[in-house]
Amino acid sequence: MLRMSTLFLRTLREDPADAEVPSHKLLVRGGYVRRIAPGIWSWLPLGYLVYRNIERVVREEMDNAGFQEVHFPALLPREPYEKTHRWEDYGDNLFRLQDRKKADYLLGPTHEEMFTLMVKGEYSSYKDLPLCIYHIQIKYRDEARPRAGILRAREFVMKDSYSFDVTDEGLEKSYQRHREAYISTFDRLGLKYEIVSAMAGAMGGSKSEEFLAPCETGEDTYVKCPACGMAANVEAIVTQKLPELDAHDVPAAHVENTPDTPTIASLVEISNSRSELRRADRDWQASDTLKNVVVMQVAVDGTRTPLVIGLPGDREVDLKRVEAALHPIELEAFEEEDFKKYPALVKGYIGPQVLGEKSVSGIRYVVDPRVVRGSRWITGANKPGHHVYDLVAGRDFDWDAVMEAAEVRQGDACSNCGEELSIARGIEIGHIFQLGRKYAEALDLKVLDENGELVTVTMGSYGIGVSRAVATIAEQSHDEKGLIWPREVAPADIHIIAAGKDDLPFDTAEKFAQELEVQGVRVLFDDRRGVSIGVKFNDSELLGIPTIAVVGKGLNDGVIEMRDRKSGEQQLVPVDAFVSTVVDLCR
RNA sequence: CGGGGCGUAGCGUAGUGGCUAGCGCGCCUGCUUUGGGAGCAGGAGACCGCGAGUUCGAGUCUCGCCGCCCCGACCA
The missing domain is CATH 3.40.50.800 (Anticodon-binding domain)
Structure with missing residues (x-):
């Protein structure tokens, strides 16, 4: 029995000054957690009870699904992470340390390597598979900016599972078993969530879905189609495919002097106000302009190359989506100095006529899917103060690839059924991946198949943020007076x-x-x-x-x-x- | 890493270069009170983030550093 007279608890009458989101305010005010350092939290008795309840539910559901619990250390040696390149790939996000002999160690951000090696050490036959094992462990990521209390912490608890199969079909089955186990877990926890398709990102691999708890304070943006139910993280969303246009009656492209048009708005205005530029059938709109945004790509080996992205002028580039599409290449801003190095790029007046890997400039040019063959554009003429009109895609310029680069908007058409998409934010509470053979290959996890041939195992990786779930439930379940715990997790x-x-x-x-x-x-x-x-x-x-x-x-x-x-x-x-x-x- | 804001008691905060750094909550003692954060009286609790500097005098001004929060970048 918990007695308030002796319980180690002090509730606060006022919100802590540094708290912004409801879960942070209420968990601190209610004496559930206290901050120790940025992104590092202590659990007080009530908070630890809630935490343990959630952990218990997660464990029970994993066990129900037939997965077996193991336990790895949080402190790990460098070598396995070296082999999968994650020692470098994780960059500054990895907590690294050295022992007294100056040997490198890390605090595990996630444990693919260790699980892979453990299975490699024990199993060598297809008869041993499939296998699903999991553990619940503290993870460390040196986030550049921890925020929102325990929603995004540097030390947090995650349940991570790994599946091992010989065949792709087997992997699909293991994946579905996890998907179902996650559904029952989150249902029991009383969480509202959406399952959205996602990008595999830094984890590598192919198919991936996220469990997002809809919540204004969430960091992930996703879209949902009210008609067909399609749901996807914005990073993974596919733009509706548009038909090619017939451009046979579009006049030949012509360059015009358009001084003082540094912005799309000013360009549209001048295009509609000057009679020789005006369009016969209707006014020009921002979406008739082709905006060419240049960014610097940074390859894993540090090589920097420019990339120009063409998209309708009424859209912004969503760098997250571009990075998701380009992974593992990272993006940096294209600086003033970079323009000097690439004279083909005229700031403010970049046009596709000089772009493309096969062009003189050799600069890679990609376009948004809305730039279909036959579409007609106003765009930069690669000359200060000049734009080119009636430039037709496919007739007057070409591109190296089509890329999902533009921001996704409320009301965009669903690629599946064409209905208007709605957009929302959510907290990532779970993520399931089909990793494929990336880790097994890097760490040489092979088994003999029924023909006696060595085959590389295919893997899945599945995570649930256990400590994050505490905050997520608090986010979803509170009122102006305080917290409202679902009975299953209540202290x-x-x-x-x-x-x-x-x-x-x-x-x-x-x-x-x-x-x-x-x-x-x-x-x-x-x-x-x-x-x-x-x-x-x-x-x-x-x-x-x-x-x-x-x-x-x-x-x-x-x-x-x-x-x-x-x-x-x-x-x-x-x-x-x-x-x-x-x-x-x-x- | 860029932009903005902030560092004063456990928490929330006030404080024109000038008395002993103030208030509310919380905490301690006593009395009263007891169905919506009680009242009275008395008390404890502060390296005013750190370090230099300016000044007769610095919480207050200057410089540097450190830390924190927010936005962005970044992020299974």
Whole structure:
């Protein structure tokens, strides 16, 4: 039994000054967590109870699915990560350290290497597969900017599973088993979530889906189609394919003097205001202009090459999407100095006529899928103060590739069914990947197949943010008064308040609390004497135990007040029926 | 790494170069109070982020450093 009189807890009346998001404010105010360093948190008794409940649910669901739990250290040697290049690829995000002999170690950001090597050490036959193993361990990532309390921390707990199969079909099955296990896990945790298709990103591999908890404070943006149900992270979304256009009646391209048109808006305005530039059938719009954005690509070996991205002028480039498409190449801003090195690129007036790997400049040119063959554009003439009109894609210029580079907008057409997409934000609470053979290859994990041939194993990797789930539930489940825990993860089933100054309510509440404990109900008992009722009520609402019982003046009428924290509904329960009512409620 | 903001008691904060650094919450003692963050009285608690400098005098001004928060970059 948790007794408020002795519980290691101090609730705060005011929000901490450095907190921004609800989960951060409420978990700190409620005395669930305290900050130790940026992105590094301590759990106080109530917080640790919630954390352990979530961990328990995750573990039970993994075990139910038939996965086996192992446990790796958080402190790991460098070598395996060297072999998969992640010692370098992770960059500054990796916590590195040395032992007394100056040997390199790291604090594991995730454990693909270790799992792969463990299986390699034990298994060597296809008969041993498939295999799914997992562990729950503290992970370390030296995030450039931890934020939002424990939502994005540098030390956090993750459940990560790995599947090992001989065939692609086997991998698909293991993947689906995890998908189902995740659905039941998050359902039990009371989380609302969407399953969206995602990019594999730095993990490598092919198919990948994210479990996103819809939430304004989430860092991931995803789209959803209300009609067909398609859902995808913006990084993974595919633009609706547009048909090629017939451009036989478009006049030949012509260069025009368009001074003082550094922006798309000014270009559109001048194009509509000058009669010789005007379009016959309608006004020019920003989407008629072809904006060419130049960025610097940085390859893994540090080589820098420019990349020009062509897209309609009313769209912005979404660098996240470009990087997702280009991975592992990274992007940097194209600086003033870079323009000097590439005279073909005229700042503000870049046009595709001089671009492309096969062109004189040799600069790679990619276009947004909206730039279809036959489409007609106004774009830069590669000469300061000049634009070219009626430049037709495929007739007057070409490109090296089509790339998903433009920002995704609310109302864009679904690539699947054409309906308007809606856009939302979410917190990544789980991610499932088909890794394929990347790690098995790098670490040489092979088994003999039924023909006695050595084959490389194919793997999947599946993560759940356990500590993040605490904050995510808090984000999704609170009101202006405080937290509202789903019973499965709550630090207690019932919060019993003894009210008044007489012994009777305290003695009665004490008796109830003990009887309930015997019945297996988890009780938080506010047995503090001399604390005013208002404080107790406010604390109970802040702490967010799903059921609150007040043992006080109702005793005169032989009743206990029971309140549902979430709905606020109150019912008066006869004293004699109290214990059985609570037991029924919590069962 | 770029932009912005902020560092004063456990928490939230006030503080024109000038008395002993103020207030609220919380904490301690006593009395009162007891159904929505109680009242009165008394108390403890501060290296004013660190270091230089300017000045008769610095929480306050200057410079440097450190740290934190937010936005961006970055990020399974």
